[in-house]
Structures are given as C-alpha cells and as structure tokens.
Amino acid sequence: MLVFSGPRWAEAADAVADRALREVPFYRERLVGAGARGGPVPSAELADRLWALCPLASPFTPAREPTLWTGVxxxxxxxxxxxxxxxxxxxxxxxxxxxxxxxxxxxxxxxxxxxxxxxxxxxxxxxxxxxxxxxxxxxxxxxxxxxxxxxxxxxxxxxxxxxxxxxxxxxxxxxxxxxxxxxxxxxxxxxxxHVLWRCFHVTATGGALVVTALRRRRPTLSRIAVPAGDFARVDLCRRHRTPVLLSDPAP
Ligand SMILES: [Zn+2]
Structure with a gap:
C-alpha cells in the first residue's frame, strides 16, 4: 500500500487477525476461552508469552534468541x-x-x-x-x-x-x-x-488504543490494547490524508 486507503488498512488488520487465529497459539487459546474472541489483548499480558505469540511454524527458541521484545x-x-x-x-x-x-x-x-x-x-x-x-x-x-x-x-x-x-x-x-x-x-x-500506518493499524475504543502490527509475525501482535489517555478517535489528517490520533470527540 503506497498511498493510504482506509478500507485496505482495515483489511490488512483483519488479515493479521485471521492469520493469528490460524497460526498462533496465543490467539487460538483465546478463541477457546469463554467469549474472548475479538476482544483486544492488554499489552501488559504479553510479557511472558513469547512462545505462544510466535507462529507454530516458526516458534520462539530461547536458546538461540534471548528475547523478541527488542523492537524493530x-x-x-x-x-x-x-x-x-x-x-x-x-x-x-x-x-x-x-x-x-x-x-x-x-x-x-x-x-x-x-x-x-x-x-x-x-x-x-x-x-x-x-x-x-x-x-x-x-x-x-x-x-x-x-x-x-x-x-x-x-x-x-x-x-x-x-x-x-x-x-x-x-x-x-x-x-x-x-x-x-x-x-x-x-x-x-x-x-x-500520526500513526506509522504502513506498520501499524490503530483504532480507539473504550479508553484504549487497539493496535495491530501489520508486518510482524514473530511475535504476532493482533489487536493489542494500550491505555489511550486522552486519545479518543482515529481520523485522517486533513493536511496529510493519513491516520492521526485525536483527542477531541467526533464532529
Ligand atoms: Zn498531518
């Protein structure tokens, strides 16, 4: 996606969520859990779950890689x-x-x-x-x-x-x-x-920013919730036509 498109941005996040359910133990476990499907995952719950957050086909191997939380x-x-x-x-x-x-x-x-x-x-x-x-x-x-x-x-x-x-x-x-x-x-x-929209999809709901990493598989990060503070919604910057986090209520 070279030029921003709202529908394609949302589709990219949905594709990560679908793949997470197919391939990643953490999200499969949540699907089995009572009513957890689709609910955002608080970021704070991820700390010790690296093994579960990697696809079954390319698991986390602590002996070769001490952590995957070093960032991109x-x-x-x-x-x-x-x-x-x-x-x-x-x-x-x-x-x-x-x-x-x-x-x-x-x-x-x-x-x-x-x-x-x-x-x-x-x-x-x-x-x-x-x-x-x-x-x-x-x-x-x-x-x-x-x-x-x-x-x-x-x-x-x-x-x-x-x-x-x-x-x-x-x-x-x-x-x-x-x-x-x-x-x-x-x-x-x-x-x-401004959201780094090529790498992350973000929505705002219920006092949280719900963030999906669009390009990372190890770990797979789908619909991760972080406290939103004053941010209330995501809309397009009028000047740049790409997504921004806004604190004012929707007009
Ligand atoms: Zn702007």
Whole structure:
C-alpha cells in the first residue's frame, strides 16, 4: 500500500487477525476461552508469552534468541523521521532498558547507538556519536541525565506512552509501548500524532488504543490494547490524508 486507503488498512488488520487465529497459539487459546474472541489483548499480558505469540511454524527458541521484545529498528527510524525536520541520515541515540548490538537502523538509514540508562559503562558508542549531533530518543525522566552524561547537543525526541501525552505541547515526541514498540509520532508540520500506518493499524475504543502490527509475525501482535489517555478517535489528517490520533470527540 503506497498511498493510504482506509478500507485496505482495515483489511490488512483483519488479515493479521485471521492469520493469528490460524497460526498462533496465543490467539487460538483465546478463541477457546469463554467469549474472548475479538476482544483486544492488554499489552501488559504479553510479557511472558513469547512462545505462544510466535507462529507454530516458526516458534520462539530461547536458546538461540534471548528475547523478541527488542523492537524493530526500522520502526524507530520511521518514528524519528516523522517527529522532526532533521535529515534522514541524522544519527539516532536511543535510551533502552537493555543493550542491543545495532549500529544502523535500516540498511541505508541513520547510524545508531543505544544507551542504557542504568549502565553508564556502556555509553561509549553513544558518546562517539555526539560530534554528529544525533537525535536522542528518551523518556522524559531520563533526558536531563543522558544529556549531561553524553554531552548531547543534538535534538531530543521524547518517548511517551499514549497515556502520558495529555497536555504535551512543543517538544518532538513519539509514542511507544514496550511490546508494540514505536507506533506513532507527532508531526512538526501539522502538529498531529500520526500513526506509522504502513506498520501499524490503530483504532480507539473504550479508553484504549487497539493496535495491530501489520508486518510482524514473530511475535504476532493482533489487536493489542494500550491505555489511550486522552486519545479518543482515529481520523485522517486533513493536511496529510493519513491516520492521526485525536483527542477531541467526533464532529
Ligand atoms: Zn498531518
């Protein structure tokens, strides 16, 4: 889907849900459970379920892969690109709970270094990026410490949960969930929270954002609920004609 189409976006999410029921133990179990079919799954319930969230044909193998919750580098690249006016090649330094060995976010995309907030001993690769004025992506509580630790002089992108967005104005920001990863960012062009619609389908219902990862199979993430905060609906940005998260009631 090169140009956004609402019906095709919804079809893509339905296709993930159908495939999840056919191929992925977690969703098959829920179908057997009383009345659970179709109900969104709270993100918080996913933490220890990696084996069940992978297709039967390509199971999670802890001996070879310690976790699959490290996120998708390309999603971070897309969120950062959405959230600011910096160049596509601007390096990215990201605060993370654990180390990853990535040095680039996409094959031709920005250079990358992780920084682990609790472990200053691992700051070397991130500090080495400082002269290139990287974008620092971090939760608000870590920004001051990391800026000082890394001598950071580039832009800062705040990493927020959807429920933390209320009243957020001004600074560049992206939306993040520990299991879904980066799924939206605030555009400096229109000021709206744009969904990364090529990778995620989102609806808003009952105080939750219900998110489907359209491209990931391991883990398969279909209709995952995260607290919506003030977000009440998904509509098209009038300027960009792609989906945005809105807090005002439907007109
Ligand atoms: Zn827009």
């Amino acid at each position: 580098p390309g999603d971070l690249a897309a969120a950062v690109r959405l959230a600011g006016r910096w160049g596509r090649a601007t390096p990215v330094v990201e605060a993370r709970p654990a180390w990853v060995p990535w040095t680039r976010l996409t094959p031709a995309g920005p250079a990358y270094a992780p920084v682990v907030v609790s472990t200053p001993d691992l700051d070397g690769p991130a500090r080495a990026r400082t002269p290139a004025r990287p974008v620092l992506v971090a939760p608000p509580a870590a920004v001051a410490e990391l800026t000082a630790r890394l001598d950071h002089v580039g832009p800062v992108v705040l990493r927020l949960a959807a429920a933390e967005v209320s009243g957020h104005r001004g600074r560049a920001a992206v939306l993040f969930d520990p299991h879904l990863g980066y799924f939206a960012g605030r555009s400096p062009v229109c000021g709206h929270w």
